[in-house]
Amino acid sequence: MTAYESIIYETPAEKVARIVVNRPEKRNAQSFRLLYELNKAFDAAAQDDAISVIILAASGPDFSSGHDLSDTDRRQALADFDTVGTWCGFGCAGAEGRMAAEAEMYLGLSERWRNIPKPTIAEVQGRCIAGGMQLIWPCDLIIAAEDASFKINPIEMGVCCAEFFHEPWELGVRKAKEMLFTADFFSAQEAHRLGMVNHVVPAEKLTSFTLELASRIAEKQLFALKLAKEAVNGAQDLQGRAASLKLGFSYHQLCHSHNQEVFGFPADMTLMKRYRGGQTK
Numbered sequence: 001m002t003a004y005e006s007i008i009y010e011t012p013a014e015k016v017a018r019i020v021v022n023r024p025e026k027r028n029a030q031s032f033r034l035l036y037e038l039n040k041a042f043d044a045a046a047q048d049d050a051i052s053v054i055i056l057a058a059s060g061p062d063f064s065s066g067h068d069l070s071d072t073d074r075r076q077a078l079a080d081f082d083t084v085g086t087w088c089g090f091g092c093a094g095a096e097g098r099m100a101a102e103a104e105m106y107l108g109l110s111e112r113w114r115n116i117p118k119p120t121i122a123e124v125q126g127r128c129i130a131g132g133m134q135l136i137w138p139c140d141l142i143i144a145a146e147d148a149s150f151k152i153n154p155i156e157m158g159v160c161c162a163e164f165f166h167e168p169w170e171l172g173v174r175k176a177k178e179m180l181f182t183a184d185f186f187s188a189q190e191a192h193r194l195g196m197v198n199h200v201v202p203a204e205k206l207t208s209f210t211l212e213l214a215s216r217i218a219e220k221q222l223f224a225l226k227l228a229k230e231a232v233n234g235a236q237d238l239q240g241r242a243a244s245l246k247l248g249f250s251y252h253q254l255c256h257s258h259n260q261e262v263f264g265f266p267a268d269m270t271l272m273k274r275y276r277g278g279q280t281k
């Protein structure tokens with residue numbers, strides 16, 4: 001992969017890298033290329049000793065509308081990019097190929113970014129939907145504009161939860177269930193109240209507030225920052241987060257397989273909407 005097409009990489013302040021998802025005409029839908037450019041940019045920031053803090057931002061009115069569903073040729077895509085996992089077999093038929101591709105691109109990349117030892121901060125404006133959550137949840141801190149709103153809607157596609165199953169850790173178990181069951185939008189203020197968002201700021205101050213926070217963190221000793229992150233992430237993993245990721249991912253794959261078996265591929269959405277279990281008519 002050569003130059004970036006779907007992201008911008010910049011260094012707006014000393015020790016701070018800022019990665020901007022840049023497909024505003026597509027509401028920053030995540031094409032396969034965008035995901036691997038993002039991964040490359042995260043790697044560049046992680047490998048640069050002059051960088052201490054990484055900001056993830058997005059251009060345009062909305063942060064991200066989720067996965068780009070027009071991108072379907074996973075076999076070709078994963079041949080073009082430097083993959084990061086060991087599942088492989090992305091072109092295999094049925095659940096084998098789909099699970100491998102989603103383990104690589106969705107669960108695998110998000111978990112990889114969650115484990116970058118340097119502090120990461122997401123700055124979020126407008127709508128952040130479905131796969132968009134899998135870009136911001138891996139970040140250590142989330143700053144939201146007052147106009148930001150969030151939606152976790154796999155249930156509308158007949159799927160139980162995100163590939164990167166972080167809902168209970170982000171929202172608490174009771175609200176995680178409500179957001180999954182209803183697929184309703186929830187506001188920046190609600191996300192803040194639930195602890196998913198660190199700060200809510202006026203939209204016009206989003207970038208400056210995030211950069212100022214990043215710069216203040218970047219003044220601290222990097223090794224201590226890395227270990228602070230490792231300690232908190234490790235505490236979360238000791239509570240079972242890493243194991244529960246596999247559980248959620250497995251159920252997610254079961255839903256895909258069920259839907260393909262019952263509704264075909266691409267799914268007959270009219271049939272899916274009528275479906276109430278057992279009966280397809």
Ligand code: ZN
Pocket residue numbers: 102163252256
């Ligand atoms: Zn999926």
